[in-house]
Amino acid sequence: MGMFRPGRVRSLLLAFLATILVCTVYLYWTPTTASSTVSVVPSTAFEVPLVERQKDFWKAFQPIIERHSPNCPSPEKNGDAGANNYDPVKDSPRPDLTVMSEADQKAMEDAHANFVEDIKKAGKDLKPVHTPGKRGLVSTAGATYLPVFVSTLRMLRRAGSTLPVEVYMKDTGEYEKHLCNDILPNLDARCLVLADVVGKNVIEHYQLKIFAVLFSSFEEIIWMDADCFPLGKPEELLDSEPFTSTGLVTWPDFWASSVSPLYYKISRQEAPAMTARQSSETGVFLVSKKTHLFPLLLAAYYNFYGPSHYFRLLTQGGPGEGDKETFLHAATAMGTPFYAVSERVQAIGHQNGEKLSGSAMAQTDPREDHALITQDKWRVKDPAVASPPHIFFIHANYPKFNPGDNVFGMGWETTPTINEDGSDARAWTAPPETLHRFGYDVEKAYWEEIKWVTCHLETVFKSWEHKAGLCMKVEDYWKNVFAEPHDDDPKFTPDG
Template sequence: MLRVHGILRKFRMRLHGYNITRSKISLIGALLIVILFFVTINSSSSASLSNETERQKDILQTLSGWLPGENGKGNTVPFANTGAATGNEFNNIISTTSDKEYWRMKDKAKLRLIKEAHKVQDPGEKLLKKRHEFYSNVFKVFDQGKPKIGELNQYLAEDRIYHARYVHGEQEKLVFSEDYLKGFLHLDDSQVAAMKEAHSHVVKNLPDSLPENLYSGDGIVYVAGGKFNWLTLLSIKSVRALGSELPIEVIIPTLDQYEADLCARVFPALNARCIYLPYVLGDGSRDSYVTKFKIDGYQYKALAVLVSSFENVFLLDSDNFPVHAPDFFFDSEPFKSSGLIVWPDFWKRATSPYFYNIAGIELSQTELSPLYDEGGGQYDDVISNGVPLDLKEIPLHRRKGSIPDPTSESGQLMISKKSHIRPLLLALYYNLYGPKYYYPLFSQGSDGQGDKETFLAATTVLQKPFYQVGQFLIAFGYFDSHNDFKGTGMGQFDPVEDYYSIVKRKQAGTTSTDRDRPFEERPRVFFVHANHPKLEPWGLKKDGLIYDENGSRLRMYGKGMKKRIGYDFEAAQWSNMKSLLCDLRIHVGLYENVDRDELCSEINAQLDYLKSTASSLE
């Protein structure tokens, strides 16, 4: 300000002798002050933008440092040199946007970013056009295969099949026989005929193979968007911390869920990239059959597998956390020989007998499929003698030709598009018409209704190989002050160790199962599916889920996690939260209206508690 007054004094001296009034001089002086103010502000803004650019560089350098391999770039990761993290388009846009607003870009700006990022991978967009044509042709088949009847919602009673948990040896108490399973959802002959006609058309017209070079390589795929952007970031951080070099693709379903900072800077720095679903699916083209479908919810998983660039896909839920690097799965059994790996869920299969009629599958009346022993962690072969089965006393899904018990848990899935493109497309068909037709057929209102049954159902219908992990999942959680168990997640096991464990037992001719072995000698826990509640720190605080009834902090996963997976999972995840949200202060839309300092205070407090109780772990 002293500098301004000095300039004004000199200005008045130069005006001496001219016929200019004091009021005019004051006006000119005021104008000068305004001009100097804006010059100062602009200089400050430029410095602020420069500081923000430096801050972003520091963030990117830190993120890249989390990657395995030389200079944080593994040799097998194709996205490391795309330039997406510091793309010119993104930098041009944020150069005129403030730090607090650039991640709230307008839709047009987002689309520019999406197109530029895609052109890095496919400069002439020849591959994109090739995929659009393939998808449109497939969706034409789906459109022609629309059931020409109303929604399947007629039940014989108000009761549904709830809490049908799979427990070996309990079949005698409540047999899920053909007659029993026909007692819920009801279809008349005309409905069965219409469904059968539509299903048959789709199966007959699905392509037998893929166009050449449509997909390539191995990789991890997430479905994100909204709050799942944060969970995906947290899971990716965990995957990279484990040393995984697999490329990652993050499917973003809608434009409002596309967060520019994450997609253009953060994810690419972790060798991951966003794929905007409508853009790669081609639903913007008026002549595409994709536009005929309303896509939402459970349809996203099958679509994510389809539109990803990978030939071999490891699909992970955003709230699922591998506890070991999964890279070796793709080159190992059972994936090499089966092309599809699924993991078990807690529930008995409740698929309606009508489905098998619709799919043209005649279930055996003399032969049984292997019996699943969830405690033993394996399927036990059953010798058939050709004698007709007592169908009233045999579970429908023990009969040869049926989808095997138990149900599948789709928090993780592995599939080869080369060997299983037809099952993948048929699973997508089931999901597109799922809410009105196929979900009621698969689950009849039982627990876990949704996309999870569609992959194995389609594979069974088309008689393609698959591997369902034998080791039964475990529940994670803690016991409250009343000694009641509070579940917070699920643990799934290593499919490779599971496979070789079963092979070894069969080769040795032993009848021993995992019931006879201590936990440490069984296949290792490989995934923590933290599905309820989600690892979202602010929500956990607001809902009081990290406090007991007395207001004291608690461990949501109890004291046994270190013994089960080899390290303190809970402390590791809260440490990751601190790194991402507090140390790097990465912009995440979920926390737009949350005070970051207050959020970080909560994260630090919970992390301190977890560290202070580390000695109590088993």
């Protein structure tokens, strides 16, 4: 009976309540930093909050990167690669427009090999940031990209996707408190600031992408640039071939590869034939950190030393030089599988005389592309072998569809929203055979979301602070172009 004494019961009760209090604080406390826009709730009582995992990872990874710097001057230019179209049938010499001494090549080769060796033997000291089994979408945005990103996010939700989203910003100068704290969480999106982890001015522009991927809490990632959006639920791609068997899916750019032969020597690879694949366009890609952590670490190395060394080696001044070739080539250097979509990217825009004024890129459903390739049907070599796959992603990149920027009027050479007579017009009316692959009126849906963002958030974005009348302008454009059908509206299925 002594166990039921009032004093003992009171002590047990107080101990129980104290335990609950400690567990509650552990589960829900989050450091108050700009990157913590919503509470980081660990998936288990034993999981360290994300920001702490990010800092621990960078503390271990940064010395490895810095220890293996190229240790030589930047490669020298002997001209720049042109915008050469990809030919999958007729081989041609690989562009060789970059010069390095044999000593510098050897220094870079040794640094590359030693970096790879170090990340392989790092073991638990280089513990990944992600939560096992978690999947989501990652992007970067800031300043004038933020209104574009929110329109993209609404297109993602319009497609039925329930994936959580992490959007990374370079530093606190790009962080917009009201947007990040009050608006984006309602769309299951959160803001994180890279400078909170790596420090200020450590990484720049094109380098942001790989570090956003590495610091993300997701194990399976769909990357989309702020100006990319899907036409369907992208999470379905993660449950399908070719992703399930490879762990990395990339899409093509318009151009032929312009990787320098020197890169292949430095990374100890055989240079592939120019017919092997197009150059990469990394506005969108799929990656698993479970299967491709080492290639992602090597891609981070390429990007960290990209402006000084690797961007030149991987593109040689070709179109879009930056991070675009770092992901696929890191996979080839590490000998890990990948799937490069074979179907050509398609430009969409409007006809300007005999010329197409393109303002977006249309990328193919990888499931349909893979199904054709497994039947040895290569449309890239012979379009007649099969009907074209559906379009799955739009990269609306030229210009950005930002009502507060140059999407209206003559501020951009492609003048996407006006006719030759100056009247309001659709941006995407050609080529018709590509529009047929959409399945629905994608442009109208996109502008519906742009209109919502503009008229509900006109006073929210910092980049719109001194721009009045944006909602009225978008509503007038919508009324003129989309409110009523027109006889010359494009068709979005082969049968109209």
